[in-house]
Amino acid sequence: MAEETTNSSSNFIREMVKADVAAGKHGGRVETRFPPEPNGYLHIGHVKAICLDFGIAEEFGGVCHLRMDDTNPTKEEVEYVESIKNDIKWLGFDWQEHLYYASDYFETMYECAVKLIKKGLAYVCDLSPEEWESYKGNLTVPGKNPPGRERSIEENLDLFERMRAGEFPDGAMVLRAKIDMASPNITMRDPAIYRIRHAHHHRQGDKWCIYPMYDFAHPLEDAIEKITHSLCTLEFEIHRPFYDWLLEALEWENPPKQTEFSRLNLTYTVMSKRKLLELVRDKHVSGWDDPRMPTVSGLRRRGIPPKAIRKFCELVGVTKFNATTDMAFFEYCVREELNAEASRYMAVLDPVKVIIDNCADDFVDELDAVNNPEKPEAGSRKVPFAKELYIDRADFMEEPVKGYFRLAPGKEVRLRYGYFITCTGVDKDADGNITAIHATYDPATRGGNAPDGRKVKGTIHWVSAKHALPCEARIYDRLFTVEEPGAGDTDYLTQLNADSLKTVQGFMEPALAEIATGTTVQFERQGYFCKDQDSTADKAVFNRTVALKDSWSKKAK
Ligand code: ATP
Ligand code: MG
8 A cells, every 4th residue: 555655646746855865965865744733633634744744755765753733832732632643543654753742842942033033133023913913014015114123132132031031921022033024925024933922831831931933933843853845735835935034044954845735625524623623612513533524533433444545645646736626536435445345244224024924933044145246355254044034115115116126016036145035915004104025035046046047137135133233324424515615705504414414223234243343344235334433232333434326426417
């Protein structure tokens, strides 16, 4: 798999790294990083970045660091740090001993700020945020130099030290880089690099009351870790001049180089952590790992194999153009992988009883069933057949329409892996609902073929009633009803799909009792399902991973 994800499709970043290595840049060393802010769970967009960061390092014999970008004091939580580590491991990537926390560099960052001040390249600005608004200008109007810009180096050093010592309240002043208030790139108009925040930090405690701004911290984190290629998403493109300015101002040797690529967007879902957090907090979903969520933990609980996610990211590719990928394409990748790997079983999710009248009460036949026709080494299993069965209601029609080849009065069908049965009648309750179907079986058709060569057009799945295990199937569908939730001025919460979860009770074949939580199987003719952690000894719970076919494109026709 590593071969596949890293080598089969080229992209501009891989070509760039290849050229850098060939030119002996950084001594031919390749070191990348994945820098999540631990303020939420990872989503499939992050996976695109993870595949790229770890994939490039792997391909060029380098390492990829996992760096918790925890410079923001109020938001980070230990729970998020743990989930991020767990998700990356599950995806199949390894940061080896290179786990870092940006907050561990606070002292060095402070020293870098002092160095800038000493070079006359940073100053303390005590404009209020409102006042700053009137200085910074806009896209068409250049900014004006703020009053503090001409402060002496000594005064700046003194003020900055006192900021650190806690003499001033939040927001009283910031430290700014002294660049160019008239720059056409607004991020170069004396950006704030330190702010005062009297806030507790999850690792640093109350040691600091000034915190570095992202644009200042990030290049330093990369430089301190000797990153060679810093890969990030396109929105950071306009911040690159500052990234380069800062490392040059600090006279950093062999500075890292930032390269941007487009974010992954998917239809029918949202990807921003703020929105995902809102869905969790306001209980629109059951948690970060709700199988409808685009989070890694949600995809895992839904039963999607990590290999399918990696393959998807590879096929989406790495470009400079923002685009939205169709959810159907993701589901296609999931089906491709599961078709090759998932074992097949039978489960009846809308059961109706079938009584085989010519079968003895104590008759049990253990039939052979192939586990995966795509994978002979997956072997076979036994499926018990007996007098009373369950089949799906949709596989019986009392008055069959034209072209209906499943069970109907007087009609014969094949039971998957089993016998031909012919319907002889139905039992009904007082309201006319069918309570049981009567049938006879032909013992000569064991294994699914008639010795006289007669054919049946329909094959249906079934389970033996007395051997079956009760199961609950959670049928998940897309979380939103529209391709682009929240587009325009619409509140994305009004576009939630009310039918995104349907729970049904059914029966499944006994062999499924043995499979481990988290295993994804195919329920024949119905879709792929993953055994959920909510399963108990009395009842198995399965989440639908994906339907067998793309029902959405059918709907569109
Ligand atoms: P969000 O917008 O969801 O809050 P973020 O970019 O703030 O995400 P970070 O934790 O800072 O989240 O992201 C870590 C890394 O993952 C960054 O390098 C970022 O560029 C990358 N990343 C985040 N979202 C995507 C995405 N949709 N596609 C590709 N890469 C992404
Ligand atoms: Mg971010």
